[in-house]
Amino acid sequence: MAVLELANISKHFGAIQAVNDVSLALHAGEVVGLMGDNGAGKSTLVKMIAGNFRPSHGTMRMNGAELVLHRPVEARQHGIEIVYQDLALCDNLTAAANVFLGRELRRGVGPLRVLDYKAMYRRAGEIFKELKSETRPRDLVKQMSGGQRQAVAIARTMLSEAKIVLMDEPTAAISVRQVAEVLNLIRHLRDSGIAVVLISHRMPDVFAVADRVIVMRRGRKVADKPIDASSPEEVTGLITGAIEQV
C-alpha cells in the first residue's frame, strides 16, 4: 500500500491554476525525483503535502486514511518532514540546537524544566554518525560547509519516525564533493524505509539516486515512470514541452 496517495489534487490562487488534477502515490523506501521548470507547480504540490497550502480540489490519503492538513505542524505530526531549500538553519546556534529547534529536549519537572544539553548533544551525535557525516553537534552552523549544513537539516527529519521526507533542491548550491555526500544521505533515508521526494533541477542527481521520476509542466503531471525506463533526454523533452506526455 502506498504511504501517501494524492487523488486529483488541484490548487488555484485566484485565476492562476498552479496545480491541475495531479494524482500520484509514494511508497516506503522509494526515492521519487520531482522535476519541472520554474512555475511548473512542483513547489505548490510539495507545499500542499507539507501542510502550507490546502488543496482546492482532490484528496490526500495516508496509509489509506484521509489526510487533511491545516498547518505544517500537523504534517510533522503525521511523519511528513521537509528539508527546505535554504535549509532553515540558524547560523548563530550549534548543530544540535538546530536539529532540535522547536522540539528541544528538557529535563526536570513541571515548570522547572531546563534544556537538556547533554541529551541533545548525544542524540545529535548519534544521528550524524548514522548519517556518516563528519558534523560536530557542538559546532556553530555558521562555520559549517554546505554538506554539513545539509546533514544538520536532514538530521532534523530523523528525530521522529518520519515516513515521508520532502527535499527542496538539496543539491542546488553546494560543491561536487558535497553533492555526493547529500546523495548518500538520501540513500540512507531510503534504506531506512522512508519515502523521499527529491525536488531538483539537476538531472544527474535525480538519475543517480531516484527510483522513479515524476515530471510536471504547467501544473499537470506529464510523466511518472521508473527511472530505468526513462532517460535524461526524455525528461528534458518533457520539462520543456518538446515531448507532450508519456
Next chain:
Amino acid sequence: MAITLDREIGQRQKTWVGSILSSQTFWVLIAVILACIFLSFATDTFATTRNFYNITRNFTFVAIIALGMTLVIITGGIDLSVGSVLCLCSMVLAVVMNAGYGLEVGVAVAIGTALLIGAFNGVLIAYLDFPPFVVTLGMLSIARSLAMVVSNNSVVFQFGPDHDLLLSIGGGAWFFGIANPVIFMIVLALLTGFVLRWTRFGRYVFAIGGNEQAARLTGVPVNGIKVTVYMVSALAAGVAGIIQTGWLGAVTTNIGAGMELQVIAAAVIGGANLAGGVGTASGALIGAALIEVIRNSLGLLGISAFWQGTFIGGATVLAVLFDRIRNLRQSE
C-alpha cells in the same frame, strides 16, 4: 573509519578557555579591570568605599534596563522607548503613592503600565510587522508625554504613607552594605542569564535573531516570543524606574531622557549584536560598568565633562571594532 568519525563527531570546536578568550565580553571586562587598577593608582579618590558605592549605584539603572534591551537586541529588534517608559512608570508610581495609596498599589500600577506598553510595542512589531525602530520611537514620545499628563508636568517628592519604605528600597543597603539597587541588578542579571541559557524561551530568542524564517518553519511561536521580549524590556525599564524613584526621592518628567542610547551602548559594548542572534546578560552588566567607569574617571582625573560623550562613543566603536577584526580573520 568508524573510529575517526566517532572522534570527529565527539570533538569540541573550542575549549572553554578558547571560547572565553574569543568573547568580546571578556575583553571589555579586562578593560574595566585595567581601568580600575589604573585609576586606583592615578587618583586618591577612586579606590574609596564612597566612590565604589557611587559607581555601583549609578550604573545599576542602565544595567537593569540593558538586561531587557539585550533580549530585544538578540531577537534582532531595538527598543528606543525605555528611557520614556522609565519616566512614565516612575511618575505613575509617584502619583499613585502621592494620592495616598500604599507601596504595593503603586508598584502594581507602575508594573502594569510597563507591561501594557511593552505588549503594545510587541503586538505592533510581531503581528502587524511594524519596524521596531518606528514603533518604539513613537512610544518614546508617547510615554514621556503621558508622564507629563499624569503629573501635570510637576515634580513629585511626597509619596504618601509608604514614603520612607520607598526611599529605603531605592536608597538603602539592606544586605552587607551593598546598595539595594545593586542587589536588584545582580538578581535580575542571574535570572536573565539563566533564562537565556537554560530555557526553551531563551533558545527561541536566539533562534529568532539568527533566522526568523527558519524559526517559524520549525514551529517556534515567533510572534508570542517577540511580544514577550518587548514586555520584558519595558518591565526592566519600569523596575529600574521604581528603584530609581526610591533612590532619588523625587520624580521629574525629564528623568531617563536620552537613557535609551546609553542602554543600547552598554548592551553593544557588552557584546550584543544589533543584527541579532548574539548577546549575554553578563555583557549587559559589564558594558554598563565600562560606561560608568569612564564617566566616573573623567571626573576624578579632572577632565572636562564635555569629553564624556567622546569617550563613551569611542568605547562603543572600539568594542565592536575588535569583534569586526575577529570576524574578518575568521572568514579568511
